[in-house]
Amino acid sequence: MNKFSRLFVAKLILLVCLGFLGAGLASMSNAAESGSFSNPALEARLIAAENGVGPNATSLSAGLHLKLGEGWKTYWRSPGEVGIPPSIDWAGSENVEEVELLWPAPERFTAFGIENFGYHDEVVFPLRIALSDPGAPVRLNANVTLLTCSTVCVPQEFTLTLSLPRASGIDADAAALISAYAEKVPEEGAESGISIQSAYLDPDMTALTLVAHSERPFAGPDVFPELGAGTAFGKPDIRLGDGGRLLWARLPVLSAAADLPDLRITVTDGDRAASLFTELADAAPQPPFALDRVLPGLAELAWIAAIAFLGGLVLNVMPCVLPVLSIKLSSAMKSRDQGVGRIRKGFAVSALGVLAFMWSLAALTLAARGLGMTVGWGLQFQNPVFLAVMFIVLAVFSANLFGAFEIELPSSLQTRLARAGGGKGYSGDFATGAFAAILATPCSAPFLGTAVAFALAGRLLDIAVIFTALGIGLALPYLIVAAFPAAISRLPKPGRWMLWLKILLGLALAGTAGWLFWVLIGVGGMTSALAVLTASAVLVVILSFSRLAAGARLSGAAATGALAIFLAGFLSAAGTPNAKPATDWAAFDRREIPKLVSRGEVVFVDVTADWCLTCKANKALVLDRAPVRTALRAPGVTAMQADWTRPDEAISRYLETFDRYGIPFNAVYGPGAPEGIVLPELLSSEAVLSALEKAAERAVASGG
Amino acid sequence: MIEGRRNTLAVLATVAAAYAGFWYFPELGSTELNFEDVQYPRGFRRLSASESSSGFDLFIGMNAMGPDSLADAEARVRADICGALYGDDLSATQRVPVAFFTEYYCPYCRVQTRTLAALDARPDSNLRAIWHELPLLGQSSEVAAKAALAAKRQGAYVAFHERLMKSSFVATPEYLQALARDIGVDHQRLITDMRSAPVTEELENSAALARVFGIFGTPALIIGRTIIQGQIDEKTILRVAEMEIEEDWTSQCQTA
Numbered sequence: 001m002n003k004f005s006r007l008f009v010a011k012l013i014l015l016v017c018l019g020f021l022g023a024g025l026a027s028m029s030n031a032a033e034s035g036s037f038s039n040p041a042l043e044a045r046l047i048a049a050e051n052g053v054g055p056n057a058t059s060l061s062a063g064l065h066l067k068l069g070e071g072w073k074t075y076w077r078s079p080g081e082v083g084i085p086p087s088i089d090w091a092g093s094e095n096v097e098e099v100e101l102l103w104p105a106p107e108r109f110t111a112f113g114i115e116n117f118g119y120h121d122e123v124v125f126p127l128r129i130a131l132s133d134p135g136a137p138v139r140l141n142a143n144v145t146l147l148t149c150s151t152v153c154v155p156q157e158f159t160l161t162l163s164l165p166r167a168s169g170i171d172a173d174a175a176a177l178i179s180a181y182a183e184k185v186p187e188e189g190a191e192s193g194i195s196i197q198s199a200y201l202d203p204d205m206t207a208l209t210l211v212a213h214s215e216r217p218f219a220g221p222d223v224f225p226e227l228g229a230g231t232a233f234g235k236p237d238i239r240l241g242d243g244g245r246l247l248w249a250r251l252p253v254l255s256a257a258a259d260l261p262d263l264r265i266t267v268t269d270g271d272r273a274a275s276l277f278t279e280l281a282d283a284a285p286q287p288p289f290a291l292d293r294v295l296p297g298l299a300e301l302a303w304i305a306a307i308a309f310l311g312g313l314v315l316n317v318m319p320c321v322l323p324v325l326s327i328k329l330s331s332a333m334k335s336r337d338q339g340v341g342r343i344r345k346g347f348a349v350s351a352l353g354v355l356a357f358m359w360s361l362a363a364l365t366l367a368a369r370g371l372g373m374t375v376g377w378g379l380q381f382q383n384p385v386f387l388a389v390m391f392i393v394l395a396v397f398s399a400n401l402f403g404a405f406e407i408e409l410p411s412s413l414q415t416r417l418a419r420a421g422g423g424k425g426y427s428g429d430f431a432t433g434a435f436a437a438i439l440a441t442p443c444s445a446p447f448l449g450t451a452v453a454f455a456l457a458g459r460l461l462d463i464a465v466i467f468t469a470l471g472i473g474l475a476l477p478y479l480i481v482a483a484f485p486a487a488i489s490r491l492p493k494p495g496r497w498m499l500w501l502k503i504l505l506g507l508a509l510a511g512t513a514g515w516l517f518w519v520l521i522g523v524g525g526m527t528s529a530l531a532v533l534t535a536s537a538v539l540v541v542i543l544s545f546s547r548l549a550a551g552a553r554l555s556g557a558a559a560t561g562a563l564a565i566f567l568a569g570f571l572s573a574a575g576t577p578n579a580k581p582a583t584d585w586a587a588f589d590r591r592e593i594p595k596l597v598s599r600g601e602v603v604f605v606d607v608t609a610d611w612c613l614t615c616k617a618n619k620a621l622v623l624d625r626a627p628v629r630t631a632l633r634a635p636g637v638t639a640m641q642a643d644w645t646r647p648d649e650a651i652s653r654y655l656e657t658f659d660r661y662g663i664p665f666n667a668v669y670g671p672g673a674p675e676g677i678v679l680p681e682l683l684s685s686e687a688v689l690s691a692l693e694k695a696a697e698r699a700v701a702s703g704g
Numbered sequence: 705m706i707e708g709r710r711n712t713l714a715v716l717a718t719v720a721a722a723y724a725g726f727w728y729f730p731e732l733g734s735t736e737l738n739f740e741d742v743q744y745p746r747g748f749r750r751l752s753a754s755e756s757s758s759g760f761d762l763f764i765g766m767n768a769m770g771p772d773s774l775a776d777a778e779a780r781v782r783a784d785i786c787g788a789l790y791g792d793d794l795s796a797t798q799r800v801p802v803a804f805f806t807e808y809y810c811p812y813c814r815v816q817t818r819t820l821a822a823l824d825a826r827p828d829s830n831l832r833a834i835w836h837e838l839p840l841l842g843q844s845s846e847v848a849a850k851a852a853l854a855a856k857r858q859g860a861y862v863a864f865h866e867r868l869m870k871s872s873f874v875a876t877p878e879y880l881q882a883l884a885r886d887i888g889v890d891h892q893r894l895i896t897d898m899r900s901a902p903v904t905e906e907l908e909n910s911a912a913l914a915r916v917f918g919i920f921g922t923p924a925l926i927i928g929r930t931i932i933q934g935q936i937d938e939k940t941i942l943r944v945a946e947m948e949i950e951e952d953w954t955s956q957c958q959t960a
Binding site for chain 2 (some may be wrong): 002039040041080081082083084111114116145147149150151153154155201229230232254255257258381658
C-alpha cells in the first residue's frame with residue numbers, strides 16, 4: 001500500500017475507534033456483519049470490528065470470515081503445486097478507496113504426494129479498508145471467488161455485502177476474531193525474531209536451499225517459499241541445528257516459471273510466522289548435519305549402533321540416572337535373600353523396561369515424523385507439566401530416602417500382588433527400568449544430539465537400530481547383574497553404612513530435583529515452580545503424618561500431587577509472556593503526563609488495540625522502526641501505551657478531550673506543547689520526529 | 705505414579721501402533737459399498753460414500769459458458785447419453801468404460817489422474833478411461849483444457865495432459881508456445897484448433913454431461929452406470945468395475 005492510501009486507512013481506523021468510544025453509550029446490537037453465504041463446504045460472511053463508520057474515520061478494520069465444513073479446505077495466496085487462492089473483487093462497493101487483504105500463516109496439506117498450503121476449519125482474512133470519504137457511510141460489496149476442496153474440488157463464487165452507517169461502538173466478537181487472525185499474519189520485519197540468512201537456487205533449478213535463524217529455538221517449523229505463480233516446490237527437508245535456532249531447509253523445485261520474481265520465504269513455527277523477501281545467494285548453505293551419513297550401508301549402521309550403545313552406557317553415570325540405578329541396586333541388596341533366580345529375572349525385566357521406553361520413543365518419533373512434526377530430543381523438558389511430575393516424584397523419593405516416611409502399598413494391592421504370586425515385584429522392576437530411561441533424556445542431549453537428529457531424518461530401520469542400541473547401552477548394568485548375579489553378592493553386607501548410603505542417595509535425588517526445579521523456573525516461571533515446590537512439601541508432610549490412616553494419607557497425597565501438576569500447567573500458561581517482543585512502553589497514566597512535562601520531559605502517547613489493523617501498521621512501519629524507535633527510547637522521553645482492546649472508560653474519556661472517538665490515536669506532550677500535539681492517524685516518521693522536536697523546544701530555550 | 709506412567713506409555717504405544725497400522729494399511733478401514741439410484745438419467749446410480757451434490761449450486765465456475773449456452777449441448781448429450789459419455793465404440797471392447805471429469809487446477813484431480821492412467825495402461829485391465837475436460841476453476845483452467853483438446857487433434861493429448869498435470873503453471877500464450885515446442889506439436893495449429901468449433905463443442909458436451917449427472921466439482925468418475933463424486937482409491941475403482949461387470953452395465957447403454 002502506498003503512503004497516501006495508508007493515510008486513508010489510518011483515518012478510517014481512527015473513525016472506527018471513535019465508534020469504540022461510543023461503545024459505552026451505543027448498544028452493541030448493531031452487529032457489524034453481512035448476511036452469510038453457505039453450502040456444505042463453507043459458510044462465509046463479512047465482519048467489521050466496528051458497528052459503523054465513526055466521525056472522520058478514514059479506515060476500517062474488517063474481515064472475511066470462512067467456516068469450512070468438515071474435511072474441506074481453502075487455499076493461501078500461494079496454493080502450492082496446484083489450486084487457486086481466494087480473490088475478492090470490490091466492484092460495487094461505496095466509499096471504498098482501497099482494500100488490503102492480509103493472509104494468515106497457512107498450514108501444509110499433503111495428500112498423495114501433492115503439497116498444498118491453506119486453511120481448514122476456520123479462517124478470517126483481515127481486511128484493511130481505506131475510505132475515500134472520511135466519516136461517510138460505507139458499503140462493502142465483496143465478490144468472492146475461491147476454491148474449496150475435500151476429496152472433490154468445488155469452486156465458490158458469491159457476493160457478500162455489508163453496510164456500515166455513521167455509527168460508533170465495537171462489535172466485540174468480530175473485533176476479537178479479526179485481531180486473533182491478524183496475529184497469525186506473518187510478520188514482514190524482524191518482530192518475529194526469525195530471519196533468513198541465506199537462500200540459494202541452483203542454476204539447473206532443481207532445488208532451493210535456505211537457512212533461517214531464530215532468536216528463540218524453533219519448535220515445529222515449516223517453510224513456504226514463493227517464486228511466482230508458475231513455480232512450485234516439493235516437500236521440504238528441514239533440519240535444525242545450533243540448539244534449534246538454526247533452520248536449514250532444502251525444497252525440490254517441481255516446476256519453474258520462465259520469469260522469476262523476488263523470492264519470498266514464509267517461515268511458520270507454532271503461533272509465530274515471518275514472511276520475508278530474500279536475495280538469492282551465490283552458493284548453497286551447508287546443512288547442520290549430513291543426510292548421506294544417515295542413509296548408511298551395513299557397516300555404517302553398525303557404527304551408528306555402536307555410538308548409540310556407548311551413549312546409552314555413558315548415561316548410566318549421569319547425575320540424572322545414577323541415583324535411579326542406585327535405588328535399583330540397593331533394593332536388590334535388600335532382596336538378596338530372594339535367591340539368584342529372582343534377582344536375575346528382576347534385572348532382566350528392568351532392562352526390558354528400559355528398552356520398552358526406548359521403543360515407545362521410537363514409535364512416537366515415527367508417528368510424529370509421519371505427522372510432519374519435528375521432535376527435539378529432551379523436548380519434554382520444555383513441558384512444565386512433565387517437569388512438575390518429575391520434580392514431585394524425585395522430591396517424594398528423596399524425602400523417603402531421608403526417612404520422612406516409608407512407602408507402603410495399600411493392603412488390598414498387597415493382597416492382589418501376593419495372589420499374583422511370582423509376578424510380584426516384576427512390574428516394579430519394569431517400572432524402574434522405564435523410569436531410568438525417562439530420566440536419561442536430559443543428560444543424553446549433548447552426547448546423542450547428533451544420533452537423534454539422524455534418527456529423525458532416517459529410515460524406519462535407522463530409528464529402530466538407534467533406539468534399541470541406546471536402550472541396550474542404558475540397560476547394560478541391569479543385564480550384567482542379570483547375567484552374573486554374583487556381581488551383586490560382592491556388594492557389602494547391610495549395616496550402619498546403609499543409612500549413610502541412603503542419605504547419600506537421597507542427596508543425589510534431591511540434587512536432581514533441585515536441577516529440575518531450576519529447569520521448571522525457566523520453563524514455567526517462578527510462580528509455577530514455587531506452586532509445585534509448595535505442593536511437594538505439603539505432599540511430603542501428608543505422607544509423613546503417620547497418625548493418619550494410610551488410605552487418607554494416600555488420597556491426600558494424590559490430591560496434592562494432582563493439584564501441583566495442574567498448577568504447573570495452569571500457572572505457567574497464565575504466566576508465560578506472550579510472543580510479542582518486550583517493549584519499552586510505559587503503561588498509560590493520564591495524571592503522570594503533566595508531572596513529567598513539568599520536569600521538562602517529553603511524553604509520547606499511543607492508544608492502540610489488538611483488533612486495530614492500522615495501529616499494527618503504524619507500529620510495524622513507524623513506531624518500532626528506526627529512527628522513531630530510537631527517538632522514543634532517548635533520555636527525557638517517556639513512551640506511554642494505552643491498550644483499548646477492551647473498552648476502557650478512562651481511555652475513552654481521554655480521547656474525548658481531543659474530540660476523538662477512535663484509534664489509532666497518538667499525541668506528544670512536552671514543555672513546548674503542554675496541551676499535546678495530536679498526530680495523524682496514519683503515522684509517518686517525519687510527523688513523529690517533528691512533533692517530538694516541537695514538544696521539546698521550550699525546554700531547550702529555557703535551559704539555554 | 706509409576707503404575708500410571710506405565711499405563712500412559714502403553715496407551716501411547718497403542719496409539720502409535722494403530723496410527724502406523726492405518727498409515728501403512730489404509731484398506732483396514734474399507735467397508736461395504738452402497739449405492740443410491742438417481743432420478744435422471746434413469747438406470748444410473750450414485751456411490752453413497754462419495755460427496756453428495758445437495759446444497760451446492762451447480763456450475764458456479766462455468767462463467768465462460770453460462771447455462772444458456774449449454775442448452776444446445778444438453779439436448780445433444782441427452783439424445784445419446786452413453787455415446788456422449790463413453791464414445792461410440794461401446795461394443796468394440798469388453799472393458800468397463802470410466803468417464804473421468806477432471807481439470808488442471810484441482811489438487812485431487814492430479815491424484816485421480818495418476819491412479820486412473822495407471823489402471824488404464826495395465827495390459828490385463830478390465831477398464832477403459834475416457835477423459836472429459838471440465839474446467840471449473842477460472843480462465844487459466846479453461847485455456848489449459850482447450851489446449852489439451854487441441855493437442856488431441858495432433859495426437860498429443862496424453863503428452864500434453866501429463867505435462868500440465870505434473871507442473872504448476874499459468875496458461876499464458878508464452879507458456880503454451882513453450883509447451884507446444886517441447887512436446888513437438890504445431891503451435892499455430894494448436895492455437896487455431898483451440899478456437900475451433902469442434903473443441904468448443906467437445907468442452908460444452910463434457911460440461912452438459914456434468915450438468916445432466918449433477919456433477920458439481922472435480923474430480924468425478926462415472927464407471928459403467930455408477931456416478932462417483934470426489935477422489936477415490938484404486939481399490940474402490942476396481943471393486944465398482946467388478947460389480948458393473950457382474951451386474952452387466954451394458955444393458956444400461958443398450959436401452960438408454
